[in-house]
Amino acid sequence: MIAARLHKYHDPLAVEQIAEPQITAPHDVIVRVGGAGLCRTDLHVQEGQWADKSGVQLPYVLGHENAGWVHEIGSAVTNVAVGDTVIVHPLVTCGLCRACRAGDDVHCENSEFPGISVDGGFAELLKTNARSVVKLDPTLHPQDIAALADAGLTAYHAIKKAASVLYPGSRAVVIGAGGLGHIGIQCLKAMTPAEIIVIDPSEHARALAAESGADVTVAADGTQADTILEMTDGKGAEAIIDFVGERGAIQDGVAMLREAGSYYVIGYGENINVPTIDIISREINFIGNLVGSYNDLSELMTLTAQGKVTLHTSAYPLEAVNDAMADLDQGRLQGRGILVADAA
């Protein structure tokens, strides 16, 4: 089959013929990829930022945001059948460790992460397992929703945590209305009564934020922390939801945070670097956020089916993966990039 593999850090991906994945365990599922989302993490992987954390052996196939149709199943798979439309949770988990048993499968002690630690979905076929496939309405098109498998799921997961502190009259400040941010805004709108304030330097992104449900948008022009403080009688917001995590976002964000408030870290790049005296005297919290659980993905698919979460995408043929990555890197990509193999 055709796949896009990384052979060497910093090099372009090689689009090449490789062997098809095989069913080797009773819960294995092979998915014919209908759409594979392209993510800023793919650029970070290419740059080698995840080399140590993932321990992956090169070459391997990138692509961790996948949807498609079930192509083949192992002997013990009961929850999907060949032909079913599915979105693929990014992790392959064991179902037996404490975390899996607690509904926190993201922290499975025996997980693999296709596209990060083993072969992913920039290919015609992807190997995953029964625990990772969410069955969808057959009328849904995999390429329309693939990017929700990781980017969307991460945004949803963070918002679900933040929802527990958001009541009518509280404020959620979203930093960054890009790929994840505009999904996060839709999730906030669907799941909380909070006033949604969105900060972004781009007028285009702010317009998208307003369409997505922002009550107020604020330009990130260096005065945004003061603006938020003014809007909140000098007290700041109950929740800061940071999809950027670099270029000064954190320092600004902490300045906007209310006493006893929580700062949700999603975007990454810089350090959280805050004096402990501020953390204790203001009694503020920093909450890390990784991708969501399988049930989170299933819930997000419900919001999508209900029309409460939609996604802007631009499709590329799988062969054009390096063009897509360049477009993403250089800010030319409108919405979320989706790679589509010819066979699909």
Next chain:
Amino acid sequence: MIAARLHKYHDPLAVEQIAEPQITAPHDVIVRVGGAGLCRTDLHVQEGQWADKSGVQLPYVLGHENAGWVHEIGSAVTNVAVGDTVIVHPLVTCGLCRACRAGDDVHCENSEFPGISVDGGFAELLKTNARSVVKLDPTLHPQDIAALADAGLTAYHAIKKAASVLYPGSRAVVIGAGGLGHIGIQCLKAMTPAEIIVIDPSEHARALAAESGADVTVAADGTQADTILEMTDGKGAEAIIDFVGERGAIQDGVAMLREAGSYYVIGYGENINVPTIDIISREINFIGNLVGSYNDLSELMTLTAQGKVTLHTSAYPLEAVNDAMADLDQGRLQGRGILVADAA
């Protein structure tokens, strides 16, 4: 009356005659101080570290950990009577703002903090209000429990938060078994089924930790993070409860924290300085902790009355406040220092 006042940052306190506080509002309560705890924060106040945060005008009376007997009450006070033994919550709160109405009176929008922002309890009499006095069994001696009003309350409050993530088989690592730490250990023992692991450089402190309920004690000798990781199959602990917050404690503590775990910040001094990629990839949290609420103090008094929390103290006459502060500063103070005015 006699009181110990700070006239100039970095100077010793002046023990001097000042005017007695007066009832001026219907909910005012004046307490005859039976014991006033001495806290490391008093040293920080003397050094001027809180000057900007508190905005206090010098000279003023220090002392924010107070217990005693009700001396005089305002016209609308119904919950205590003259002569009642009371411990005094460190904040004077309004009871009308959202935070007060939510049980989170520590974040009252109109609070004062006697001993930090207005006159405190290093004196014969202390002015507070009806919302701040917890009535105690008359057999309790104020000087035995005064230090629970702030130090103990802070430890209790942090443990109560941590309790929500501690289940049988989980590990709570306590960094620092000093004044707050050894109360925290007793609270952990009383309120959670977690295995309690305590780290401290001092053999004396570790012995106190073991008496207080630690299941395991570990010397802080530079290898403690590795020790904890070994004890947890390389995974780290579910909760790190840091009563130190300086001298490298944080870097060590973060290294011991399990995926999806929470780091409770109580001690202060250094910065939390952690790459966001670690925060998100490990999905860890940092939870700020200030002093507890009035109900927290009431609950802690129950644990004390039940004998589940006890405190080591060393009493000093109020006149010896500067000796006591020097002893604290130079590590000569055994247990918690308590100042006792002659009149009491």
Next chain:
Amino acid sequence: MIAARLHKYHDPLAVEQIAEPQITAPHDVIVRVGGAGLCRTDLHVQEGQWADKSGVQLPYVLGHENAGWVHEIGSAVTNVAVGDTVIVHPLVTCGLCRACRAGDDVHCENSEFPGISVDGGFAELLKTNARSVVKLDPTLHPQDIAALADAGLTAYHAIKKAASVLYPGSRAVVIGAGGLGHIGIQCLKAMTPAEIIVIDPSEHARALAAESGADVTVAADGTQADTILEMTDGKGAEAIIDFVGERGAIQDGVAMLREAGSYYVIGYGENINVPTIDIISREINFIGNLVGSYNDLSELMTLTAQGKVTLHTSAYPLEAVNDAMADLDQGRLQGRGILVADAA
């Protein structure tokens, strides 16, 4: 002033001149009533159903859903000023007991309930205290929102509890789309992503439910439990929110409840009468709901100001209180009845 008093159970109210309430304590507040909601509980009071529970002495003024303008304040009141527009929380609470300190002021150990246990708001003036008045935007008209003070607040409070079990894809079944129910539906819409299914016998009420945000409405024609089971693959709904509590609603409602689901009791009349073997084998819960807290009322006022919760009302002059009660009793009252004194 003019007031409507109950002199004898089962008799009509007497509209008569009585003495004005006086400020007697520093936190007292006297409100000029702009609108007083009429509630089915007023009929139950008249019938004597609350006589034992309230211990009230006749005669007294009914009316427990009040809004208006501040007329006079005690010496220690700081949160409102004369002339402010306010809605009045139905309970007068102490602010000092554990429940008040925990944000659960409804369970205040020293509360009074104007209109139930002391004189209420079917009058020109109402005596309450500083802890019970929520300051509103001066453009709001008391008679438009008075009924939210109790009926709305009860609905909001129950929905806030239910929200914690409602995720995208879950179902909330609302039994009864009357006065409370249609507010509950709006709150569900504003605060949760659940699918909202509303059951009512009246076509008119179902139409109102649909306008209020119901996703599906079902006629209460005796087959409603089967209908809900069909809609949920035979499993039932995660939350049943029962605003009726009589005429068979409970038996039906329990039949629609999913394993591990929760049944929110708001309407009252019949008994919960369920075999314990069903409660344990299905692991279901019954959650009692009284009126909400002060903060709940403040949050509901935010939803109202945001246009997310609106109320249908019919105004009557205070003098026509007995006509209004008859209209309510005999089902002629459209929306919520509001009594308005001439002076207001």
Next chain:
Amino acid sequence: MIAARLHKYHDPLAVEQIAEPQITAPHDVIVRVGGAGLCRTDLHVQEGQWADKSGVQLPYVLGHENAGWVHEIGSAVTNVAVGDTVIVHPLVTCGLCRACRAGDDVHCENSEFPGISVDGGFAELLKTNARSVVKLDPTLHPQDIAALADAGLTAYHAIKKAASVLYPGSRAVVIGAGGLGHIGIQCLKAMTPAEIIVIDPSEHARALAAESGADVTVAADGTQADTILEMTDGKGAEAIIDFVGERGAIQDGVAMLREAGSYYVIGYGENINVPTIDIISREINFIGNLVGSYNDLSELMTLTAQGKVTLHTSAYPLEAVNDAMADLDQGRLQGRGILVADAA
């Protein structure tokens, strides 16, 4: 192998030779039974009370509280090996439905319940699956802990729910200090700071309660509700934990419940039958409790290994199963009855 089967409701069990269970699916696990707890539910099964709920076909093997050693494993089992000592979670669950994915495997949509709905552990061998076996320290003896698999797990699960409302100063009233109750008391002691009050008619049971950690024991002599009200200033207890559920326990228990308190239903027999006006005016809750999850069982095993939970047992040879059932039925059984097959 030898097994004890029910051929006809109301008849004694037949101890007879039957075919050994076989591995038929990749996650199957066959356990050599080292001890099988006898439970009042076995009597109820024999009487046919569960016939409709379980839909089981007679004859079948009873026994739903099992521990032993792994005898054989399916091809995909990775979490245990042949020879491992294990306790067996009572349900065989799918790991794929939403409930399993949420950590609530007890509400698995595809579960079986060996001993209730399929062959159980009153036999030499028991078939279960990889998701149901908790690996134990090899020094533990299955017959000592088997009864924790269901009775203990149910008690633990209820206490874990109740723990969330129990703070220092709160009261937990345990009704019934029998098989489940005395485990519940130990769990309360290990996991909460509540004052533990235990009600039982038997002096022997009250003595066991006191040994297990009860702070106060009260005879169930008809005045127990008044006694509890006296002990709580007329207000009642925050949590009632009812292990009886019949013979008037419920009416008494509800009378002892504080406003806003919760009633945990574990024992079964009678109905919960309470006027809705009481449920709403007191804002009380009824919480159903079934057996705990796999993680709950694992946590309970930790408490057992730590010596915080111990169990009184009386062993019987499997052949004497009908004697054991008669002893249980007629109150002659001391502690929990455990059946032990010769081969084990």
